[in-house]
Amino acid sequence: MGKKKGGDMAEGIVIKIWNVKASSSTRSGASQIQSSIDYIENPEKVCIRIADSSQFQMGNELTYVMNDIKTVDGLYVGARHITDIKNATEEMMQIKEFYGKLDGRVATHGVISLDVTESDPKNAGKLMLLLDELMQKVFPDNQVVYAVHTNTENLHIHFILNTVGLYGKKIHMDNDFMSKVLEPAVNELAEKYGFTPNEKWNRKKRLEDIPLPQRKMILRGLIDNAIEQTDDFAAFIAYLRADGLTVNVGKNLSLQMDGMQRAMRTGQLGKNYTIEGICQRLSTKMDPLVWKSISEEAHYISEKEMLLFTPSKMKNYSDMNQDEKKEAVRMLRLGRNPWEETRNDNWQIQRMSKQLNEIGYVYELVHYYSRGVDNAELALSDIISRRKNLSEERKEIRENLKAYKPIISIYEEMKKYMIRAYLYDAYGRTEYIEDFKRYQELSDRLMNIYGKSVEEVADYIADQKAQLIYAKAQDTELNDQYKIIKNYLDNKKFEVDERGLSFFKAVGHSEAKREAREYGIFASDMKYITAKDVEDIIVRVVTTPDVIDGKNTVTTTVTVLTNDEKVVKEISSKYLDAKAFNDALFELSTEYDLRECQTHRKNIRKNAL
Template identity: 25%
Template sequence: MAITKCLHMKQAKTGYPAKHLANGLRYIMNPEKTEHGRYVCGHNCIPEQALSQMVDTKRHFGKLDKRQGYHFILSFEEDEVSEEEAFQVVGEFVAEFLGKDFEAVYAVHNDTDHIHGHIIFNSVRCTTGYKYDYKNGDWENIIQPLTNRICREHGLSVLDLEEAKEKRKQKGQEEKSLSERDRRIRRDVDQALQDAGSYEEFLENLSSMGYELRGRKRLSVREPGAGRARRLDQLGEEYTEERLRQRFGRLPIPEMTGEEIPVEWTYVFIPYRERHLTRYQKECFLRRYRQGKPMADSKTWKYRAAIHELKKLQEEFDFLAAYRIQDKAQLKAISDATKEQLWENSRARKQLRKEMVPYEEILLLLNKLQEKQMEAELYQEGYQEFFQDHQTYQNLLGQLKEMGYSLSEAEQTDAYFFEKEEHLRIEWKKILKEKRIAERLREKAEEKENLEAQQKEKNRKPSARGRGKGG
């Protein structure tokens, strides 16, 4: 059985318009996934020249903008088909579905447990110049039935379309039910952005709101107690990591291979239990224990404020246990110490910024090089339309060399400052958290003392009146 998934590739917002199309073609023709190109084939084009041919078609008909191409994925059942047969099935699908109208490249990947085929085709017909128009209902009425028929001819199992339609319908209803959740997350994200001066502060604000942050490549957030996380880039074009960082005027920093930055974890402790529980299970256990009964409603994200208060109580418990707090004097001493530590951290950050000043031009050149790196690599692979970008990249490398730095040295410099900045940021966050907890506990202790004093005063007054009447 093969299931067909349909995707499309938009025009890139910056740089080369067909960048996503170029990335997609390069991905599906990856030698490590295709037995060194054995399972790669072109349709109405040569695979190695597919991008240039597709762009030439767009240019010829004056349709270089907007949607650039389409990406279909045919996923087969595990151990049901060999690479050769899957390649034949995908090829027959391409020949019948695209015919002579579209340039396409198709490939079969065998790097996962499930053999799957990829098809990328131009958005513009090479015969008439008309664009491919995907309509609602095409998948269940045309695309998947064609896949089923070809699979049946090869003796493979087929997808039950009625069952698939019902699942798609249920998924659509679930997405509608999540629309309110998406709006709520967007409001919180907008508020966190408004209150932040940098991308790192924005992440801290989200955490302080009670969100759990996930994902290294794509940022996802999960409300306390919610079953699944929500990717921010699925909330709209303005919520991708790139666009969020641009709001602070700072481009994404490349992933490093140097010293590992410590991961920040959140722990919840449950005493008197030897059984291992996940963090989510611990949160549920504590919440239900304090309420005295299980919650009937599984949508626990509605109770975000209550769970946030629960986490604060757990933080305070851990803090008291870690520092063995006995009285308010200890809390005041810790609070004063954290103020001094924050001042030292702030001074270290200012010193780091001063250190960066002589390197600003180098780091700026590095950012420009990173923006053109992909286009330069594509030109070296034979895509002549990236010649101008390649020239720009070489000129930037020349400027860097005139300053006495190689590209690797510039990247090492950037990595050095990033590591120091990230360590200081994590240290600042940890100190600030301890300061807030200490001050919060002091306020609670003072409030408790005041209440006890008031209660003693109330208890003393009636007894005094009682003695007066007796005399």
């Protein structure tokens, strides 16, 4: 490896590339390519002719180059896949025109530069061979023109590469192309031709074996330490630089340590590592800890017993009195078993009891979360809002804990030494003296840098973690309650303030009869109906189990009330057949213009008076 003056190590070979762009016109693309070729073939830059090589003792390499590489008038100019270098632009444009790829990137202009210690003109021939082999390895099907320039301190070679290959494929170079393809290939050929490889590129390659999370962890640790050791941003930056990091400060802060491929913006490390976050941490190190609490969002309701069920028991025949025996015999003669019917009745009533208790629980949830409006959709919306609020509060606590991570880390490390330090301090166990010293060191660090005692930090961590647990418990409760209400709505087991109901559907008599007939559910229910733009009356609907013509069923009584609860009109299904009752409902809806109805669990008009 070559040496620079003063004994510094050589920097090694360097390659840079950039795009030559043009519009979609043929002339513009050709003009750009010709301009680039004219530049690299400029005799004032090439300076030396191969015919004059003896003057510079170029040796056998130049004869080799003359045999294998095309030249122009003896200048250090070469080409690949070009039949006449003087017409290189036309030949490149012919390829582009053939495949119809004339716009965008028309060419790639690159330069490879040798270290100054290896820039003797006698190396021009080897540099041309290196470039030719590089093109063969990386761009084997693309036309290229190149020329060595000897007019600067560093011997370098320019090349103009057609972006469209001989078979129509256009060159694509992503963000990793330089580091993963071109630079390794140049380094490999540099060693082959006796030039100094670029050591920085080698470091890049080694760095790829270090996981990104590990690099982030190291940088966070360095920043945390610098914040502890300084009190303002200028001192913080100076500390990092003194620690051996390359620091760039602009709109963002970026850091680079030995072995890193490129600088990393500290914002990638998290919110607390941006310039704003670091400045805030520097200015608030000694501030009191910020305690956050979780609000009460979940409403804990126990499932109440709306209907207490006591099963009835049919007496044995021998234990019956005379009247009971006569009734039992009468039923048996009619083909009915009184003991079996009693068991069935018990089962039906028990089922009704359970359902009423469940519905009562859901109604109470809806009443609470809809803020007394008894609207199921509003209740669901409110639960969602409460869960979002809990989520925001949990997020704030987690962000606080992240912000206090350096403090918490000190405390967590102290816990490792706490018991052994106590045994030394309280009982003189000398084998634990090192643990005691480390514990004291961490305790002093916590107090002197952050102004916090061990007890304060311990209480803070315990409280904030308890708040998170409480928040999670509430969120779980709200989620369960949401599912219960949603399930009842989806299964149409009950309707609360459903918007836009017809009066017939709002009354719900047909649905109640269907549940009684198909499922044996004989539920008691009371609700109130309001209609759009009808302010002077409210309709009360009461549904109760009943027996009509010896059959178990339900009866619905519909009462029109004034706002002060005076009865205006009343109809009942008990005294009307199905058609007559439905006709009566239709007449009511027409008489009072009951459209777009809503149901309520209580008389909202009464509450408004």
